[in-house]
Amino acid sequence: MYAATRREGFNDVVRGRILSGTFFLLKENYERYFLKAQKVRRLIAEDFVKVFRSGVDILLTPTTLGDAAQFREFIREDNRTRSAQEDIFTQSANMAGLPAVTVPAALSARGLPLGLQFIGRAFCEQQLLTVAKWLERQVNFPVLQWQGVIDREHPDLQRNKLASGP
Numbered sequence: 001m002y003a004a005t006r007r008e009g010f011n012d013v014v015r016g017r018i019l020s021g022t023f024f025l026l027k028e029n030y031e032r033y034f035l036k037a038q039k040v041r042r043l044i045a046e047d048f049v050k051v052f053r054s055g056v057d058i059l060l061t062p063t064t065l066g067d068a069a070q071f072r073e074f075i076r077e078d079n080r081t082r083s084a085q086e087d088i089f090t091q092s093a094n095m096a097g098l099p100a101v102t103v104p105a106a107l108s109a110r111g112l113p114l115g116l117q118f119i120g121r122a123f124c125e126q127q128l129l130t131v132a133k134w135l136e137r138q139v140n141f142p143v144l145q146w147q148g149v150i151d152r153e154h155p156d157l158q159r160n161k162l163a164s165g166p
Contacts, residue, residue, distance in 0.1 A: 013083040045096040052121045058131055061089050063115035067108035093119045101132045104141045113141075 010018070024033040051059065064086045093100035099122070102115045116135070120128030 041095045044092055045098075048092075048096045048098060048119075057121065057124075058128060059119040061117045061119065063089055063102045063117040065089075067110060067112040067114050070110075070112065089117060093117070098122055099125045099128050101128060103132050103136050103139070105135070105139050107142070 023029060024037070065088065069082065069086075090100065090102075098119055100117055100119045102117045104113045105116045106114045108114050118128055118132050118135075120131075
C-alpha cells in the first residue's frame with residue numbers, strides 16, 4: 001500500500017528526480033557525479049556571495065520563462081521537459097541554499113499568473129519576506145477563484161471539489 005500511494009503522490013517529473021538523486025548517490029557513482037555536482041554547487045554559491053558582498057541586498061528574477069501552465073496542460077503525464085525548463089530560474093537559489101520567494105506580479109494575455117522571484121542573502125529571510133510583502137501590496141494581484149479554473153480546465157474533477165473552493 002505504501003509503495004502504491006507514494007507513486008500516486010508524485011508525477012513523473014518528481015519520481016524521475018528522486019530516482020536520479022538515488023542513482024547519483026550510489027557508491028559507484030559518488031565520485032563521478034556527486035562530488036562534481038558539489039563543486040558546481042559551491043561555485044554557484046560563491047557567485048551569489050560575490051553579488052551580495054557588492055552591496056546588493058536582494059535579487060529580482062523571473063520565476064519561469066512564461067505564464068503558468070493551464071491546468072489541463074499541467075496534469076498531462078509527460079511534462080518533464082517543460083518542468084525542467086520552467087525550473088531554470090529557481091534552481092540557482094536552491095543549489096546555493098539561499099532563501100527565495102515567488103510573488104505573483106501580473107496576469108498574462110491568457111489570464112494566467114506571471115511571477116517574480118526574490119532571492120535573499122543567507123539568514124536574511126525577514127528582509128526578503130518584507131520586500132516580497134511590499135511588492136505584493138503594490139501589485140494588488142487579483143484573487144483567483146481556483147475552483148472555477150479547475151471546473152473550466154478539467155471538468156472531470158468537478159465532483160471532487162477542492163476544500164478551499166466556494
